Amino acid sequence: MKSSEKTFTAIVETAYRMFSEYGIAKTTYSMIAEEVGISKPSIYYYFKSKEELINYIFEEVCKAIEFSAFFTLKNFTKDNFKDELVAVGFRMIEEQAKDKHFNRVIQEYLLLASRNKKYIQRFEMVQQEFLVGFEDLLKRGSDLGVTSSVNVHAKAHMLAMILDNIGNFMLLDVKIDYKQVWIEAVATIIRDEV
Amino acid sequence: MKSSEKTFTAIVETAYRMFSEYGIAKTTYSMIAEEVGISKPSIYYYFKSKEELINYIFEEVCKAIEFSAFFTLKNFTKDNFKDELVAVGFRMIEEQAKDKHFNRVIQEYLLLASRNKKYIQRFEMVQQEFLVGFEDLLKRGSDLGVTSSVNVHAKAHMLAMILDNIGNFMLLDVKIDYKQVWIEAVATIIRDEV
DNA sequence: GTCTATAAAAAGATAGAC
DNA sequence: GTCTATCTTTTTATAGAC
Numbered sequence: 001m002k003s004s005e006k007t008f009t010a011i012v013e014t015a016y017r018m019f020s021e022y023g024i025a026k027t028t029y030s031m032i033a034e035e036v037g038i039s040k041p042s043i044y045y046y047f048k049s050k051e052e053l054i055n056y057i058f059e060e061v062c063k064a065i066e067f068s069a070f071f072t073l074k075n076f077t078k079d080n081f082k083d084e085l086v087a088v089g090f091r092m093i094e095e096q097a098k099d100k101h102f103n104r105v106i107q108e109y110l111l112l113a114s115r116n117k118k119y120i121q122r123f124e125m126v127q128q129e130f131l132v133g134f135e136d137l138l139k140r141g142s143d144l145g146v147t148s149s150v151n152v153h154a155k156a157h158m159l160a161m162i163l164d165n166i167g168n169f170m171l172l173d174v175k176i177d178y179k180q181v182w183i184e185a186v187a188t189i190i191r192d193e194v
Numbered sequence: 195m196k197s198s199e200k201t202f203t204a205i206v207e208t209a210y211r212m213f214s215e216y217g218i219a220k221t222t223y224s225m226i227a228e229e230v231g232i233s234k235p236s237i238y239y240y241f242k243s244k245e246e247l248i249n250y251i252f253e254e255v256c257k258a259i260e261f262s263a264f265f266t267l268k269n270f271t272k273d274n275f276k277d278e279l280v281a282v283g284f285r286m287i288e289e290q291a292k293d294k295h296f297n298r299v300i301q302e303y304l305l306l307a308s309r310n311k312k313y314i315q316r317f318e319m320v321q322q323e324f325l326v327g328f329e330d331l332l333k334r335g336s337d338l339g340v341t342s343s344v345n346v347h348a349k350a351h352m353l354a355m356i357l358d359n360i361g362n363f364m365l366l367d368v369k370i371d372y373k374q375v376w377i378e379a380v381a382t383i384i385r386d387e388v
Numbered sequence: 389g390t391c392t393a394t395a396a397a398a399a400g401a402t403a404g405a406c
Numbered sequence: 407g408t409c410t411a412t413c414t415t416t417t418t419a420t421a422g423a424c
Contacts, residue, residue, distance in 0.1 A: 004389065007389080007390090021309065025217060028417065030416080038389095039390065039392080041390080041393095041420080041421095042391075044420080046389095048419095050418070050419095104309075107304065107305055108305065110366070111298065111301050111302065113366060114298060114366060120366065124366055124367075124368070127363075131368070153371075153374075154377070154378040155378055157370050157371075157375050158379055161355070161356050161359045161360070161363065162352060162356060164362065165355045165356070165358055165359030168304070168362060169321075169355065171304060171308040172304070172307060172308060172314065172318055173314075174321055174322075174325075176325070177347075183348070184352050185352055197407080201407080222398080223399085223400070223401090224398080233409055234400090235401080235402080235409070235410085236407070236408050238402080239407060240407095242401095243400080244399095244400070
């Protein structure tokens with residue numbers, strides 16, 4: 001890795017961490033520069049404005065939370081459907097618990113997006129992909145005969161909401177057995193009578 | 195209402211709206227003063243620092259989201275249990291949809307709380323009250339024979355998460371039939387075999 | 389690529405007149 | 407209570423040397 005790439009990476013990673021610790025608005029080039037160990041104007045060589053840095057990290061975050069990063073429809077079969085659904089949820093919960101900055105940065109950008117047309121569209125894409133992804137999944141489950149075929153729409157949205165909000169609860173360190181909640185949620189969409 | 199009370203109220207309401215529109219960090223005394231139509235130093239007569247203003251609005255918001263502000267355990271009977279639960283959820287959804295600033299300000303404070311011991315305790319109280327509230331409710335439902343008595347804990351947390359996250363989804367204007375999702379969620383905790 | 393120096397604007401906050 | 411004037415600090419950002 002070239003020296004300039006190293007600096008670039010250091011800036012991005014430091015900014016990401018500081019966005020989490022202090023918030024995007026309160027993170028300054030001075031703070032980042034000091035932490036990285038370079039001068040403040042040096043950052044302008046890589047990101048010509050703070051907004052550009054914010055945009056860059058936003059795109060990184062979006063890529064990390066795409067539905068396809070977690071779910072592969074083909075992996076779900078009649079026999080493993082419930083277990084696979086539980087497992088994928090567990091994987092997401094673990095990922096979120098592992099990176100303590102992740103949820104906070106997401107929430108930061110969620111607020112930014114709610115105020116800024118530039119971000120909102122990209123975020124809605126991700127959100128929509130999740131809703132449609134879950135719906136396709138439940139339709140497949142219904143075709144396979146393992147999930148109920150009524151109210152697939154609302155049930156899919158319910159699952160998306162629960163998974164999505166686990167991150168929100170983690171923010172406050174709420175002492176919940178998130179995996180148990182997910183098991184419970186999955187159970188409600190699985191056909192009992194098989 | 196005295197003139198000073200009017201100014202006080204104007205400052206608080208303007209700040210609340212601006213916290214939503216621009217975020218807490220990016221809302222300045224200058225902006226508030228201009229909007230209210232007073233000078234910047236005048237605000238210091240009512241709130242001796244920006245932090246004090248932030249604290250005040252935080253407490254207002256906390257009062258508005260207490261579990262007891264929505265749920266009254268005694269109102270739930272064997273006959274109306276499901277309908278009452280659905281109705282209370284609807285009321286919360288409507289309240290959130292009515293005040294477009296509400297969800298954003300909550301999210302702002304959620305992030306603040308996740309970084310600040312002073313806020314986190316108060317917020318955890320509210321959050322905890324909600325979790326325990328739902329649990330008590332489901333226990334009552336179980337005693338009345340209308341809800342399942344297994345996994346009451348996880349089921350209660352699931353309901354809390356769904357209701358809580360509706361606000362999050364509203365932030366992005368996600369086109370979801372929130373009421374239908376809530377109906378679906380309530381249905382999953384109601385005993386089918388009566 | 390990274391630095392020093394510096395500009396321009398705006399922040400939070402106070403002093404003190406009225 | 408509300409104002410004008412002002413202070414201090416910090417911000418984003420640029421110019422230009424090395």
